[in-house]
Amino acid sequence: MSNMKSIVMSDGHLRLEDIPMPVPGSGQVLVKTRACGICGSDLHLTRHTQEVFDVYAALGIVSEEARADPRIMLGHEFCAEVVSYGPDTEQSLPVGTRVTSVPFLLTEEGQLGVGVTPEVYGAYSEYFLLQEGLLLPVPENVPDEAAAMAEPLAVGLHAVNRSDITPGEVALVAGCGPIGLACIVALRLRGVKTIIASDPQADKRDMALHFGASHAIDPMHEDEMQLSAELAGQSRVIIFECVGIAKLVPDFLQRAPQKSCLVFTGIHTADITLNVALATVKELDIQFSYYYQPEEFAQSLQSLANGDVDWKSMCTAKVGIDGVPEAFDMLMKPNDHIKVIIEPWRNGALEAQR
Amino acid sequence: MSNMKSIVMSDGHLRLEDIPMPVPGSGQVLVKTRACGICGSDLHLTRHTQEVFDVYAALGIVSEEARADPRIMLGHEFCAEVVSYGPDTEQSLPVGTRVTSVPFLLTEEGQLGVGVTPEVYGAYSEYFLLQEGLLLPVPENVPDEAAAMAEPLAVGLHAVNRSDITPGEVALVAGCGPIGLACIVALRLRGVKTIIASDPQADKRDMALHFGASHAIDPMHEDEMQLSAELAGQSRVIIFECVGIAKLVPDFLQRAPQKSCLVFTGIHTADITLNVALATVKELDIQFSYYYQPEEFAQSLQSLANGDVDWKSMCTAKVGIDGVPEAFDMLMKPNDHIKVIIEPWRNGALEAQR
Numbered sequence: 001m002s003n004m005k006s007i008v009m010s011d012g013h014l015r016l017e018d019i020p021m022p023v024p025g026s027g028q029v030l031v032k033t034r035a036c037g038i039c040g041s042d043l044h045l046t047r048h049t050q051e052v053f054d055v056y057a058a059l060g061i062v063s064e065e066a067r068a069d070p071r072i073m074l075g076h077e078f079c080a081e082v083v084s085y086g087p088d089t090e091q092s093l094p095v096g097t098r099v100t101s102v103p104f105l106l107t108e109e110g111q112l113g114v115g116v117t118p119e120v121y122g123a124y125s126e127y128f129l130l131q132e133g134l135l136l137p138v139p140e141n142v143p144d145e146a147a148a149m150a151e152p153l154a155v156g157l158h159a160v161n162r163s164d165i166t167p168g169e170v171a172l173v174a175g176c177g178p179i180g181l182a183c184i185v186a187l188r189l190r191g192v193k194t195i196i197a198s199d200p201q202a203d204k205r206d207m208a209l210h211f212g213a214s215h216a217i218d219p220m221h222e223d224e225m226q227l228s229a230e231l232a233g234q235s236r237v238i239i240f241e242c243v244g245i246a247k248l249v250p251d252f253l254q255r256a257p258q259k260s261c262l263v264f265t266g267i268h269t270a271d272i273t274l275n276v277a278l279a280t281v282k283e284l285d286i287q288f289s290y291y292y293q294p295e296e297f298a299q300s301l302q303s304l305a306n307g308d309v310d311w312k313s314m315c316t317a318k319v320g321i322d323g324v325p326e327a328f329d330m331l332m333k334p335n336d337h338i339k340v341i342i343e344p345w346r347n348g349a350l351e352a353q354r
Numbered sequence: 355m356s357n358m359k360s361i362v363m364s365d366g367h368l369r370l371e372d373i374p375m376p377v378p379g380s381g382q383v384l385v386k387t388r389a390c391g392i393c394g395s396d397l398h399l400t401r402h403t404q405e406v407f408d409v410y411a412a413l414g415i416v417s418e419e420a421r422a423d424p425r426i427m428l429g430h431e432f433c434a435e436v437v438s439y440g441p442d443t444e445q446s447l448p449v450g451t452r453v454t455s456v457p458f459l460l461t462e463e464g465q466l467g468v469g470v471t472p473e474v475y476g477a478y479s480e481y482f483l484l485q486e487g488l489l490l491p492v493p494e495n496v497p498d499e500a501a502a503m504a505e506p507l508a509v510g511l512h513a514v515n516r517s518d519i520t521p522g523e524v525a526l527v528a529g530c531g532p533i534g535l536a537c538i539v540a541l542r543l544r545g546v547k548t549i550i551a552s553d554p555q556a557d558k559r560d561m562a563l564h565f566g567a568s569h570a571i572d573p574m575h576e577d578e579m580q581l582s583a584e585l586a587g588q589s590r591v592i593i594f595e596c597v598g599i600a601k602l603v604p605d606f607l608q609r610a611p612q613k614s615c616l617v618f619t620g621i622h623t624a625d626i627t628l629n630v631a632l633a634t635v636k637e638l639d640i641q642f643s644y645y646y647q648p649e650e651f652a653q654s655l656q657s658l659a660n661g662d663v664d665w666k667s668m669c670t671a672k673v674g675i676d677g678v679p680e681a682f683d684m685l686m687k688p689n690d691h692i693k694v695i696i697e698p699w700r701n702g703a704l705e706a707q708r
Contacts, residue, residue, distance in 0.1 A: 055631040162637075246630065268630035276600065276622035277409040280642040283516075288634040 005344065006125035007324045009046050010071040014325040022121045024086030027106070028129045031099065035144035036123035037077035037152065038324075038340045040177060040244060041267065043331055045072065045116065051269035066118040075123030075342070076103035076115030079138055079147035080130065089132045098138040100147045101130045102154075102297045124324060126344050136298055139305040145318070145341045146304050146311040149178075152339070153300035153309065156182025158292035159265045160190060163238045167191040170232040172224060173213065174252070175243035176204035178314065178339050179265050181211050183240045185309050188212030194231050198224040203336055210313060229257035236261060246270035253279060261285040313354070314339045320348030359698065360479035361678050363400050364425040368679040376475045378440030381460070382483045385453065389498035390477035391431035391506065392678075392694045394531060394598060395621065397685055399426065399470065405623035420472040429477030429696070430457035430469030433492055433501035434484070443486045452492040454501045455484045456508075456651045478678060480698050490652060493659040499672070499695045500658050500665040503532075506693070507654035507663065510536025512646035513619045514544060517592045521545040524586040526578060527567065528606070529597035530558040532668065532693050533619050535565050537594045539663055542566030548585050552578040557690055564667060583611035590615060600624035607633060615639040667708070668693045674702030 003018045024030045045052055053070050056062040062070075082097045093099065103114035103123075114130070115122035121129050138147040156179055165171060171187050173180045176199040187195050188211070197208030197216040205216035215231075217224050228237045237260040241252060246268035253274065256262055262284060279286070292300075303309050316337045319327045321344040330350065331337060340350070357372045378384045399406055407424050410416040416424075436451045447453065457468035457477075468484070469476030475483050492501040510533055519525060525541050527534045530553040541549050542565070551562030551570040559570035569585075571578050582591045591614040595606060600622035607628065610616055616638060633640070646654075657663050670691045673681045675698040684704065685691060694704070 052631070055629070055635065058632065059635055061635075249630070264630060264634060267634045271627045271629050273625050274628045275409070275625050276603070276618060276642070277406070278412065280618060280621045280644050281409065281413055281415075282642070283644045284642050286640040288630070288636070288638050290634050290637045 004126040005321050006073055006121070007075070007321065008071055009049070009074050010069065012046055012049060014046065014328050016322055016325065021127055022129050024084065024129055026086060026088040027132055028086040029089065029132050029135065030083045030086070030127060031080035031130050032083050032127050033075070033078055033080050033123045033125060033344045034098065035079045035148040036075045036342045036344065037148045038327065038331060038342060039077055039152065040179065042074045043328065044244070044267065045074070046328065047332065048269050052267070055269060062118065070118050072116060072118060073120070073122035073125055074115050075125065075128070076113065077148050077151035078123035079144040080123065080128070083127065085132065093135060093137060098144070098147065099130070099135045100138055100150055100301060101134045101136060102294050103151065104131065104134065105129065106131050106133070124342055124344060126321070134294070136301055138301070142301070142304045145315050147301065148341060149311050149314060149339060150297060150301040150304060152178045153182045153185060153303065154292040154297040155179055155265065157186040157296045157300055159183055159240055159263050159289040160186040161296065162287055162289050163261055163263050165190065165192055165238045167193055169236045169238060170194045170196065170228050172196045172198060172228040172237055172239045173208070174198045174219070174224065174239060174241055176208040177242060180240070180242035181207060181314060181338065183242060183265065184208055184211045184213050185303070189303065189308060196224060196228055196231070201336070207313065207338065211310065225255040225257055232257065238263060240265055242266065244268065246272055253284070256282065256284055259283045261287060263287045263289055265289050315341055315353050317341070317350050317352050318343055319350040320346045322347040323349040326350070358480040359675050360427055360475070361429070361675065362425055363403070363428050364423065366400055366403060368400065368682050370676055370679065375481055376483050378438065378483055380440060380442040381486055382440040383443065383486050383489065384437045384440070384481060385434035385484050386437050386481050387429070387432055387434050387477045387479060387698045388452065389433045389502040390429045390696045390698065391502045392681065392685060392696060393431055393506065394533065396428045397682065398598070398621065399428070400682065401686065402623050406621070409623060416472065424472050426470065426472060427474070427476035427479055428469050429479065429482070430467065431502050431505035432477035433498040434477065434482070437481065439486065447489060447491060452498070452501065453484070453489045454492055454504055454655060455488045455490060456646070456648050457505065458485065458488065459483065460485050460487070478675070478696055478698060480675070488648070490655055492655070496655070496658045499669050501655065502695060503665050503668060503693060504651060504655040504658060506532045507536045507539060507657065508646040508651040509533055509619065511540040511650045511654055513537055513594055513617050513643040514540040515650065516641055516643050517615055517617050519544065519546055519592045521547055523590045523592060524548045524550065524582050526550045526552060526582040526591060526593045527562070528552045528573070528578065528593060528595055530562040531596060534594070534596035535561060535668060535692065537596060537619065538562055538565045538567050539657070543657065543662060550578060550582050550585070555690070561667065561692065565664065579609040579611055586611065592617060594619055596620065598622065600626055607638070610636065610638055613637045615641060617641045617643055619643050669695055669707050671695070671704050671706050672697055673704045674700045676701045677703040680704070
C-alpha cells in the first residue's frame with residue numbers, strides 16, 4: 001500500500017504527514033484533491049479543538065476516546081477527480097471526472113462529516129474518500145478553485161433560505177468574510193433589494209459592495225442596527241451573524257431592532273448569556289444555521305456555472321500542501337484574505353492571487 | 355372629584371387603596387370594570403418588580419424615576435362597560451355598552467400598557483381608562499368573565515401564529531396553565547393534529563386533554579421531548595414554553611429535538627445561558643412572543659362568541675376587590691387554579707367556581 005501526503009491537525013497544530021492511501025469501502029470512491037478551501041471553521045477547530053469536541057461528545061457524535069485526543073484530517077471545501085471505485089458502486093462517472101460533493105460519508109455509524117471527523121480523510125490531503133451517491137460532476141466552465149467554493153456559498157444560501165427573507169425585507173450582513181459574502185450572493189440572487197454589509201475592514205466592505213450589497217458601513221463608526229431599522233421601516237430586519245466572535249453576540253442581541261431575526265451562520269463554542277426579557281419585549285427570532293441541504297449545495301455549484309458569482313475576487317491566495325501550516329499561522333492573525341485555496345498535489349508557499 | 359377603590363402594587367405587595375377616579379383625556383373613555391383576570395405576569399411583576407423595571411428602563415420604556423419605586427395599578431385582562439367619554443371621541447357605543455380592548459392607551463408618550471405601566475390605571479380597579487379607537491363591544495352571548503379571557507387567549511394565538519406551525523407538524527406545549535391552554539386552543543383551531551401537553555400536575559393534564567391536546571404527559575416521569583420527536587418523524591417539533599421558570603430553559607434547549615422551534619410565551623427576567631454550538635448543530639429556532647396583534651385579540655373574542663372555547667372550565671374562582679391581596683398570596687404558592695376572575699365592583703373573598 002502506498003503512502004500519500006496529508007495535513008493532520010492535532011493538539012492545536014497542523015503537521016504535514018505521510019500516511020497510508022485510503023481504500024474506498026462499499027459505495028465509496030477514491031478521489032484526488034485538485035483544490036480545497038481553507039474554511040474559518042478549520043481555523044476555529046484548530047484553535048478550539050477541545051471545546052468543539054466537548055460539544056460533539058455531548059451530542060453523542062464522537063466517542064469519548066476521540067474526544068480525548070482528536071486527530072483531524074481537515075478539508076471539506078473541495079474539487080477532486082475520480083481515481084478509483086470501491087465495491088458496490090455504479091461507476092457511471094469515468095475515472096478522471098472532476099467532482100465535488102457535500103462533505104459527508106454515509107456509513108454504518110451514520111453520516112460522518114468529511115474534514116471534521118476523526119478517522120475520516122479530509123481534502124487537505126492528496127487523496128480522500130467520497131460517497132458515490134453524493135458526487136456532483138463539476139461543469140467544464142467551473143475551474144477547480146471555483147468548484148471548491150460551492151461549499152461556502154451553500155452555507156450562505158442555507159442561512160438565507162432558513163431566514164425566509166422576502167425581497168422587500170432588509171438584510172444586515174455582519175462580517176464580510178467568505179460566509180458574509182456568500183450570504184450577500186444568496187440574498188442578491190433571491191432578489192433582496194436592501195442588503196447592508198457591515199465590516200470594520202475597508203477592503204471587506206468594498207468586496208461586499210462588489211458582490212451586491214446595497215450599503216456597506218463600518219460598525220466601529222456607524223450604528224449598523226439603527227441604519228437597518230431606518231431602512232426597514234415597518235419591514236423585518238434579518239441579521240446574518242457572520243463575524244463568528246461569541247463575545248459580540250450579547251451586544252448584537254441588545255442592539256437588534258424590534259421584531260428582527262438574528263441568524264447565526266457560524267458555530268460559537270463559547271456559551272452566551274441571553275436576556276430573555278429583552279428578547280421577548282423586542283420579539284426577536286434567533287435561528288441557528290448549520291451546513292445546508294444537498295439541493296442547496298447543487299444550486300451553489302450551478303450558480304458558479306451560470307457565472308452568477310465572481311469567484312475570482314474571492315480567491316485571494318493559493319498554497320501548496322507543504323505551505324499549509326505556515327498559511328494557517330498567518331490566517332490565525334488579522335489579515336486581508338478571503339478564500340485561500342490549497343492545492344495538495346503540489347508543494348509551494350502561499351501566493352497571492354490579486 | 356369622587357374616589358374609587360383600586361388595587362395598587364408597590365414594593366412587592368398589593369394594597370386596596372382609595373384613589374381619585376380617573377378622568378378620560380382626549381380620545382379616551384372612562385369604563386367600569388365588570389371582570390378582570392389575574393395573569394401570571396401580574397404575579398411575576400409583583401414578585402420581580404425591580405428586575406422587570408430594570409429591563410423596561412434598559413429599553414427606555416420607563417423613566418429612571420418610575421424605575422426607582424414603581425407603583426402599578428394592575429389589571430389588563432378585562433370586561434368593562436362604558437361610563438363616559440372624554441373630549442375628541444365619536445361616542446358611537448352607548449353608555450353601558452360592555453366592551454373589551456387590547457390593553458393599551460395611545461398617548462403622546464407613545465403606546466402605554468394598561469395594567470403594567472406606572473401612572474396608568476389598570477382593571478384591578480373599579481374604574482379605568484381605555485382608548486375609544488381600540489374598543490371592542492362584547493357579543494351578548496359572551497359573559498363578563500369570558501370576555502376577560504380574550505386577552506390570555508390572544509397571547510396563545512399570537513405565539514401559535516408566530517411559530518407558523520402547519521397542521522402536520524407536532525406541537526409540544528410545556529406547562530398547562532392559562533397560556534398553555536390558550537396555545538392548545540389556538541393549535542386546535544388551526545387544525546394541528548398532534549398536540550402534546552406536558553405538565554407535572556394531573557389536573558392540568560386533564561384540562562389540556564379537555565381543551566384539545568392529543569397527548570398529555572408528566573415530564574417528571576416521561577421524556578416529553580423524545581415523544582415529540584418520535585411522533586414528528588421528519589416533521590418539525592414546535593415547543594411552546596408556557597412554564598415560565600427560567601432555570602428550566604437550559605435543559606429545554608439541551609433536550610430539544612433536532613430542527614425544532616422553541617417559542618417563549620412568557621417573560622423571563624433572569625438571564626439564561628445558551629450554548630450556541632449545541633443550538634447550531636441542532637439547527638434550533640428560538641422565537642420570543644410578546645402580547646398579540648389587535649386582530650388576534652378580536653379573533654379570540656370571536657372564538658368565545660362562537661362557542662369554540664370552554665371558558666367555564668378555565669374560570670376556577672372569582673374574588674371581590676377586597677379579597678385580591680389574599681388571593682395573590684394564595685396564587686404565589688403551588689395551587690390548582692387556572693384563571694381567577696376579580697369583580698372589582700364588589701367585596702368578597704375567593705370563591706371556587708367548580
